[in-house]
Structure formats: structure tokens, C-alpha cells
Amino acid sequence: MQKLISRSKEWRLAAWITAIDVLIAGGFSIAGLIRPQTILPLESAPTAGSFVFAMYAAARSVPLTLIVLATIYQRRVQGLVVLGFLAGVIQVCDCVIGVIQHDPGKAVGPLVIAALQFYVVFILNKSARGHIST
Numbered sequence: 001m002q003k004l005i006s007r008s009k010e011w012r013l014a015a016w017i018t019a020i021d022v023l024i025a026g027g028f029s030i031a032g033l034i035r036p037q038t039i040l041p042l043e044s045a046p047t048a049g050s051f052v053f054a055m056y057a058a059a060r061s062v063p064l065t066l067i068v069l070a071t072i073y074q075r076r077v078q079g080l081v082v083l084g085f086l087a088g089v090i091q092v093c094d095c096v097i098g099v100i101q102h103d104p105g106k107a108v109g110p111l112v113i114a115a116l117q118f119y120v121v122f123i124l125n126k127s128a129r130g131h132i133s134t
Contacts (some may be wrong), residue, residue: 006060011080015072018084021117025090026065029057041101064090077128081121086115 032039032054036046044050068087071079091114098106 008127009076010120010124010127011077013118014080014084017088017116017120018068018080019072021084021087021091021113022061022065022068024113025087025094026058026061029054029061033058041103077124081125081128084117084121084124088114088121091117118123 028039033051036050036054038044040050064083064087068083071083091110094110095107095114098104098108098110
């Protein structure tokens with residue numbers, strides 16, 4: 001009997017990496033609301049403007065996190081492929097911000113997460129094409 005994609009190692013790996021990806025992004029946006037100095041450049045002080053931008057970041061990352069977790073719970077393969085790809089693109093954008101800020105930690109971390117994210121989306125999508133999905 002053919003192994004179902006929802007129970008495959010590709011599914012589990014993609015689900016874990018994507019969940020970690022969006023939880024990190026959601027965590028940083030919430031940290032920006034609670035303690036803005038943790039995400040601002042060292043020489044910057046929190047302002048009303050930085051708080052508004054943190055609210056915008058949280059307004060996008062928290063719903064994405066919840067939707068990804070719901071997609072994983074429901075074992076929706078194509079949904080995870082699309083949302084995982086989106087999460088990878090977001091990490092690439094975060095990497096660009098780190099490069100612009102000349103902050104290696106804010107550039108390398110998102111780049112590594114994006115590479116992992118794109119890899120697991122690729123193998124999940126490839127596996128889904130060759131298996132029955134649930």
C-alpha cells in the first residue's frame with residue numbers, strides 16, 4: 001500500500017520547519033510590540049512610529065502563524081506548500097532588511113531559515129506529486 005503524504009517524512013519535516021519559521025516571525029513581531037528595543041538597531045530609541053510599525057508587523061505575522069498552524073493541523077498539503085513558500089519569501093525580505101541595516105544577525109538568520117523553508121517546500125511539493133494526498 002502506498003504511503004500517504006500526510007504521514008510521510010517530507011510532510012513532517014515541512015510542517016515542523018514551516019511552524020518554526022512562522023512562530024519565530026510571529027514572536028519577533030510580538031517582541032517588537034512589548035519591547036521594541038529588542039528589534040531596533042542599537043543606536044535607535046523606540047518611538048510612537050516604531051510602535052505603529054510593530055503593530056503592522058504583528059497584524060500580518062500573527063494571522064499567518066495561526067493559518068499555517070491550522071493548515072498543518074488539517075494536513076492540507078497544497079496549503080502548506082503555498083504558505084511555506086510565502087513564509088520563505090517573507091524570510092528573504094527580512095534578510096534584505098538585515099543587509100540594509102548592516103546587521104549580520106538579522107541577515108544570516110533569515111537567510112538560513114528561508115533556505116530551509118524553500119528546501120522543505122520543494123521536497124514536499126515533489127513528494128505530493130508522486131503520492132496520494134489526504
